[in-house]
Amino acid sequence: MIWLALPLTLALYFLTRALYRKLPWPIINPVLVPTAVIIGLLLWLDLPLAEYESGTRPITALLEPAVVALALPLYQQARQIQARLKPILICTLASVLISVCTTLGIGHWLGADPALLASLSTKSITTPLAMSVSQSIGGIPAIAAAVVVVVGITGALIGYPLLRLLRVTDPEAQGLAMGACAHAIGTxxxxxxxxxxxxxxxxxxxxxxxxxAAVAPPLFALYHWLIP
Known part of the structure; x- marks a missing residue:
């Protein structure tokens, strides 16, 4: 399947990026559009998902190095970050607490089981971490990964239009909001x-x-203690 999956995935990605340069609409997203097209092709041609996934393993293997490569812009902005370290820590901690607590609260209200709650609690962090953390608290890594992708695509689509609507114009504040809510895709x-x-x-x-990774396990344990 690698002869089909790998070139098709890459071609759709680069074609979508080229189209976005000419028509910079949020809906023309290099993750959303290829995903939708590939799902349609798999259903139309009745191709097994597992085989297609195995054909894209060279791309999947680049996920973790790509996350590490994001350290470069951090180095470029090291002075600005150091000068604002305290508010950055407060903002990111608030984001994590809001994300995990609202997931537990709304999920409990809707009657979600603990495994699903654990899978959804890591929705706002990047895929490798989400899968690992969700599994450590009893979640399902596959569901965690799928939710992370949906959240990331949604954030990339509506993030900057929503920030403009709310008159958030500072580049640093925009970046913090996107990274905290839409992880790697938003980044x-x-x-x-x-x-x-x-x-x-x-x-x-x-x-x-x-x-x-530090906050979710104790919050999840507290949730089980309060609501057995």
Whole structure:
């Protein structure tokens, strides 16, 4: 399947990026459009998902190195970050607490089982961390990964239009918001906006990942203690 899956995935990605340069509409997203087209093709041609996924393993293997590469914009903005370290920590911690607590609260209200809650609690951090953290608290890594992708695409689509609507114009604040809420996909969208947005989005993504790994397990344990 690698002869089909790999070139098709890459071709759809680069074609979507080229189209976005000519028509910079949020809906023309290099993750959303290829995903929708590939799902349609798999259903139409009745191709097994597992085989297609195995054909894209060379791309999947680049996921973790790509996350590490986001350290470059952090280095470029090191002085600005150091000068604002305290508010950055407060903002990212608040983001993590809001994300996990609202998930537990709304999920409990809707009657979600603990495994699903654990899978959804890591929705705002990047995929490798989300899968690991959700599994450590009893979640399902596959569901966690799927939710992370949906959240990231949604954030990339509506993030900057919503920030403009709310009159958030500071590049650093925009980057922090996108990285905290839309993880790697939001960070990639921020990097295309400017160096400051990309650097602070990278920082927020990293900080939220670390804080979620530290905060989610005790919050989940507290949830089980309060609501057995």
């Amino acid at each position: 990639a969208a921020s990097a295309e906006r400017g160096i400051s947005q990309g650097a602070f989005a990278s920082l927020a993504m990293v900080m939220c990942g670390i804080l979620t």
